[in-house]
Amino acid sequence: MFFAGVDIGSTSTECVILNESGEIIAADMRPTGANSAKAAQAVLDSAIQKAGLDAPPHRIVATGYGRVSAPFAHKVVTEITCHARGVLHLFPQVRTIVDVGGQDSKVIRIGPKGNVIDFVMNDKCSAGSGRFLEVMARALEVELDDLGPLSEKSAEEISISSMCTVFAESEVISLVARAVPVEDIINGIHKSIVNRLASQMQRMNPEPDIVMTGGVAKNSGMVKKLSQAAGHVVLVPENPRMTGALGAALTVMGLDRE
Known part of the structure; x- marks a missing residue:
């Protein structure tokens, strides 16, 4: 069967x-x-x-x-x-899940038997999702899979102030025009997304350990930033x-x- x-x-x-x-x-x-x-x-x-x-x-x-x-x-x-x-x-030990998919992000709290205790979801705009990263990668003319490794080479913290995909794209293009290193721009993009995820996490009172799922969890730069925000290493399935x-x-x- x-x-x-x-x-x-x-x-x-x-x-x-x-x-x-x-x-x-x-x-x-x-x-x-x-x-x-x-x-x-x-x-x-x-x-x-x-x-x-x-x-x-x-x-x-x-x-x-x-x-x-x-x-x-x-x-x-x-x-x-x-x-x-x-x-x-x-x-089996995990009680908090951060799921970042193509169009939304969710933070889920679960019980010891896997029952959903509570969750918060951002599905009103693509900010903080895989789609947001796709748009940013296209604006920077880099491959989506290269975002993580490139961001880990960043030497300076910069901020992307807008979380609206359209405005953030314009901001990224402006940074490129000012010759800001691509690695720093990508690191700033990851930071802005994680700031939003951290806000969602705070509403769920997360308990360690935390697992990140969804396609964005394959982005090593995102996982590293989320780990820093959580205060401990975020786990990722194979x-x-x-x-x-x-x-x-x-x-x-x-x-x-x-």
């Missing part, structure tokens, strides 16, 4: 398949694109092929923004619940983008056994 979780996000879609022992036997990820239903089906089919299965998993949970667009799902669950379940599985899909698969496995 096999269980699958499909996390249909705004920018990427992930799938995790578990066996009866809760072990990951296959995982896949691809861009969501303009058709979330198509992306969800494609990532599920690919994961099934990787797992060597002759039929779809016994039970499937869909989560994320596009969860209602997955006709194959037996159940839909919010991404907040799934991230909590996924993080608890990977880091594949932070898969946390929601893993949690979805674990959720459906648990429901099936109830």
Whole structure:
């Protein structure tokens, strides 16, 4: 018997398949694109092929923004619940999650059994999200994956005063025109995002340890800045983008056994 979780996000879609022992036997990820239903089906089919299965998993949970667009799902669950379940599985001691995805950011407090105690979410604008970093990378003409390593070479702290994506882009372009080093600009961008995340964290009274999930958690500069703001090292899963899909698969496995 096999269980699958499909996390249909705004920018990427992930799938995790578990066996009866809760072990990951296959995982896949691809861009969501303009058709979330198509992306969800494609990532599920690919994961099934990787797992060597002759039929779809016994039970499937869909989560994320596009969860209602997955006709194959037996159940839909919010991404907040799934991230909590996924993080608890990977880091049983953790009680605070910072999830930074393509279009929003969330800080989630969880209980010892992975139950969501409280959360705060910024989904009204793209500031503090992966989309914000994409726009900044384009303005600086650097690859998105290079933002983290470049920011760690920064020699001077500068501030990006605007958190509106449009105004921040103009501010970055102005800094480039003044020949401010790219490394310092990127470091300033990370600092401005973390300041917003720190404000969200304070509202949740975070308890150590803290885990960062979502695609932005692959940015080493962001993780370093968040660790400094938290006062201790922020933990990151081996594949932070898969946390929601893993949690979805674990959720459906648990429901099936109830």
